[in-house]
Amino acid sequence: xxxxxxxKPFDEVEMLIEKFNRIYLIGCGTCATMTKTGGINEVxxxxxxxxxxxxLITGCIVIPxxxxxxTAEMVKENEKAVQDAQCIIVMACALGVQRVNSSWPKPxxxxxxxxxxxxxxxxxQFFEACDQCGQCILGETAGICPLTACHKGLxxxxxxxxxxxxxxxxxxxxxxxxxxxxxxxxxDRLDLLRKxxxxxxxxxxxxxxxxxxxxxxxS
Amino acid sequence: xxxxxxxxxxxGKFVITSEIGPPKGTNLEKMYxxxxxxxxxxxxxxxxxxxxxxxxxxxxxxxLAVLENGGEPVLQMTCRDRNRIALQGDLLLAYxxxxxxxxxxxxxxxxxxxxxxxxxxxxxxxxxxxxxxxRLEGGTDFGGNELLGSVEFCTGATVTPEAIPLEPQLFxxxxxxxxxxxxxxTQAVYDLEKFTGFMQYARQFPVKILAGxxxxxxxxxxxxxxxxxxxxxxxxxxxxxxxxxxKGGALQKGIEIAGRMIATLKKESICDGVHIMAINREEAxxxxxxxxxxxx
Ligand code: SF4
Ligand code: SF4
Numbered sequence: 001x002x003x004x005x006x007x008k009p010f011d012e013v014e015m016l017i018e019k020f021n022r023i024y025l026i027g028c029g030t031c032a033t034m035t036k037t038g039g040i041n042e043v044x045x046x047x048x049x050x051x052x053x054x055x056l057i058t059g060c061i062v063i064p065x066x067x068x069x070x071t072a073e074m075v076k077e078n079e080k081a082v083q084d085a086q087c088i089i090v091m092a093c094a095l096g097v098q099r100v101n102s103s104w105p106k107p108x109x110x111x112x113x114x115x116x117x118x119x120x121x122x123x124x125q126f127f128e129a130c131d132q133c134g135q136c137i138l139g140e141t142a143g144i145c146p147l148t149a150c151h152k153g154l155x156x157x158x159x160x161x162x163x164x165x166x167x168x169x170x171x172x173x174x175x176x177x178x179x180x181x182x183x184x185x186x187x188d189r190l191d192l193l194r195k196x197x198x199x200x201x202x203x204x205x206x207x208x209x210x211x212x213x214x215x216x217x218x219s
Numbered sequence: 220x221x222x223x224x225x226x227x228x229x230x231g232k233f234v235i236t237s238e239i240g241p242p243k244g245t246n247l248e249k250m251y252x253x254x255x256x257x258x259x260x261x262x263x264x265x266x267x268x269x270x271x272x273x274x275x276x277x278x279x280x281x282x283l284a285v286l287e288n289g290g291e292p293v294l295q296m297t298c299r300d301r302n303r304i305a306l307q308g309d310l311l312l313a314y315x316x317x318x319x320x321x322x323x324x325x326x327x328x329x330x331x332x333x334x335x336x337x338x339x340x341x342x343x344x345x346x347x348x349x350x351x352x353x354r355l356e357g358g359t360d361f362g363g364n365e366l367l368g369s370v371e372f373c374t375g376a377t378v379t380p381e382a383i384p385l386e387p388q389l390f391x392x393x394x395x396x397x398x399x400x401x402x403x404x405t406q407a408v409y410d411l412e413k414f415t416g417f418m419q420y421a422r423q424f425p426v427k428i429l430a431g432x433x434x435x436x437x438x439x440x441x442x443x444x445x446x447x448x449x450x451x452x453x454x455x456x457x458x459x460x461x462x463x464x465x466k467g468g469a470l471q472k473g474i475e476i477a478g479r480m481i482a483t484l485k486k487e488s489i490c491d492g493v494h495i496m497a498i499n500r501e502e503a504x505x506x507x508x509x510x511x512x513x514x515x
Contacts, residue, residue: 159325
C-alpha cells in the first residue's frame with residue numbers, strides 16, 4: 001500500500017508561501033520517495049527553485065516515514081532550523097502534512113497533491129483498490145471492488161457505457177463489471193452477479209471517522 | 220390507476236415513443252414546437268435528463284410542458300445528479316403534477332459532459348431506483364417511513380442488446396425486470412437479425428420491449444457511432460447505403476432506413492414497439508413515421 005501523490009505546480013506552491021521568506025523543507029522517505037515526488041532529490045530541487053526566487057531555506061530533512069509519530073521527534077531534533085522558519089513545506093502525502101501540522105504550531109504548506117491509496121500492479125503502476133467504505137463486498141464481487149474499479153461505483157452490473165470490456169470514461173480503463181464477470185465465470189460463481197445489491201450505507205462510520213483500538217494485554 | 224402510456228403498452232398495439240431534448244437555457248420556443256409536432260403522433264414522449272451529462276433545462280420541466288400541451292410524458296430520471304432523498308422528492312413532485320411514467324437510468328458519467336469537475340452522485344443505480352419506486356408505491360419511503368399520500372408509476376428501463384460482453388448486461392436486464400420494470404427502451408438497434416435473437420430471449424419476461432431507433436443523418440455519423448458509442452453497431456451495408464445517397468440526400472436516406480426498420484419490426488412482430496431518437500432533429504420524426512407506413 002502506498003499513498004500516491006503528484007507534485008503541485010510550482011506556481012501554486014509559490015502562491016501559498018507568498019508571505020513567507022524563511023522556509024523549512026520536509027520530504028518523506030517512504031511513499032513520496034518511491035513515487036519520486038518528495039524524496040531526497042525532489043527536496044533538493046525544490047530547495048534550489050525556492051532559493052532562486054529569493055527564499056531562505058533554514059534547513060531541510062527527509063523523514064523516513066513522514067506520517068508516523070516519530071515525525072514529531074524529528075521536528076524537535078531540528079528545532080533551531082525549524083524555529084527559524086516562518087513555515088514548513090511538506091513534500092509528503094496529506095497524512096505527512098497533517099502529522100507535521102499537529103507537531104508544530106506555525107503554518108504548514110503541502111507541496112504535493114494526494115491522489116489515492118494505491119496498490120502496486122507491476123513495477124511503477126498503481127491502482128486505487130479500496131475506498132474504505134466500511135462494508136466490504138469483495139466476497140461477492142470476485143475480490144474486485146466495484147466502488148473503486150467502476151467509475152460510478154455501481155453495485156448491480158455494468159452501465160450502458162460499457163464498451164468491449166472498457167469503461168465509458170476512458171477506453172484505456174477496464175470496465176469493472178467485465179473484470180468481475182470474467183473472474184466469477186472462471187470460478188463458476190456467476191449467480192453472484194445475478195444477486196440484487198440494495199443501496200449502500202454511506203455512513204457505516206459517519207465522518208469524521210475515528211476509532212479506538214481495544215488492545216488486549218498479554219495475548 | 221393506469222397511465223395512458225401503460226394502456227397503450229398493454230393494448231397489444233405497436234407502441235411508438237419518441238423524445239424531446241430540452242434546450243440549454245430558458246428559451247423554450249423550439250421545445251414547445253417539437254412537443255406540438257409530436258404529441259399526437261406518438262404514444263408517449265420521453266424528456267431527457269441532462270443527456271450526456273450536459274446541463275440543460277430539466278426533464279421535469281420538459282415533462283410539465285408536454286402535459287400542458289396534452290401529451291403523455293415519460294420522465295427520464297438518472298442517478299447521476301441526485302441522491303436518494305432528492306430522487307424521492309422529485310418523484311413525489313412528478314406524481315402530484317400528473318407525470319406518471321418514469322424511465323429509470325443510471326446516467327452518463329460526469330466527465331463525458333460539459334461540467335467535468337462536478338461531483339457524480341450515483342447514490343443509487345438504475346436497478347435500485349426501480350426498487351425505490353416500487354417501495355414508494357407501497358406507501359413508505361426508502362427509509363421505511365410512512366407517506367402521506369403515495370404514488371403510482373409506470374416504470375421503464377433501458378437495455379443494450381448488443382453490449383459486449385452480453386451476459387452481464389442480460390443479468391442486469393433481469394434484475395430490472397425483477398425490480399418491476401414494465402417496459403424497456405433499448406439502445407439503438409440496426410442489425411435486425413441480432414435484435415431478433417435478443418427478442419427471442421427477452422420474450423420470456425412479462426415486459427414490453429421498444430426497439431431504439433436512432434436516426435442516421437450521414438455515413439460519417441454512422442461510422443462515428445459504430446466506433447465510439449457503446450453497444451451501437453451500424454452494419455456496413457447501411458453505411459454504404461448512406462454513403463451512396465445523392466449529395467444532400469443522406470438525411471433523407473437515414474429517414475428511409477429508420478422507416479424501413481420500423482416497418483419490418485412491426486410487420487414481423489419482432490418487438491412491442493419502437494422508441495425513436497432523432498437527436499436534435501425532432502422535426503424529422505413525422506417523416507420517419509410516414510416512411511414506416513404508420514399513420515401520422
Ligand atoms: S467494498 Fe471496496 S471500498 Fe468497500 S471496503 Fe471493500 S474494497 Fe474497500
Ligand atoms: S463502463 Fe463499467 S466501469 Fe465504467 S462506469 Fe460503466 S459500469 Fe462502471
